[in-house]
């Protein structure tokens with residue numbers, strides 16, 4: 001029997017391309033589901049800004065830290081460190097809080113409760129510290145954030161805010177961050193391929209569900 005051997009590099013390249021496509025599709029799905037800002041009430045605009053703030057302010061750095069702890073590749077680490085350095089040094093959580101306050105959209109306990117189930121599932125996923133799915137999830141998150149910023153800024157402006165530092169900064173820097181995470185993913189795939197029981201898109205799916213919850217608010221079941 002003749003077996004056709006596939007070079008590991010080639011295998012990774014096609015897997016990487018498929019992963020990128022799947023991440024981009026997930027981002028397109030979320031962006032395509034956004035209601036038009038002008039069709040939302042002021043309270044609906046507030047809710048979306050508040051739920052976004054409730055999730056991102058306290059979790060983004062924690063999840064990027066999970067990515068740092070999960071990777072083994074020496075090529076992936078500096079990319080994640082650069083990302084974390086920028087978050088901490090420029091205090092992105094403080095920037096996001098200013099953005100929410102200026103739009104009179106500081107999260108309430110109802111906002112925290114609305115995203116709680118999806119947020120908890122995402123946290124448990126990151127706790128697995130599985131490198132490739134974690135990097136795929138963070139590439140999705142960075143890519144989504146970058147695409148979402150113009151929309152988020154429109155919501156804030158419609159609420160009378162003029163503090164757009166957070167959306168301005170993230171609409172630009174996250175393009176490089178997304179590319180960096182895809183590079184890190186590539187390096188990590190070569191070093192620690194997925195086990196058969198692992199799903200590379202597990203975290204992408206969890207974060208897509210979380211972002212959908214940020215957009216839609218409390219589920220009917222939870223509100224009943």
Ligand SMILES: [Fe+2]
Nearest residue numbers: 060087092170
């Ligand atoms: Fe940030």
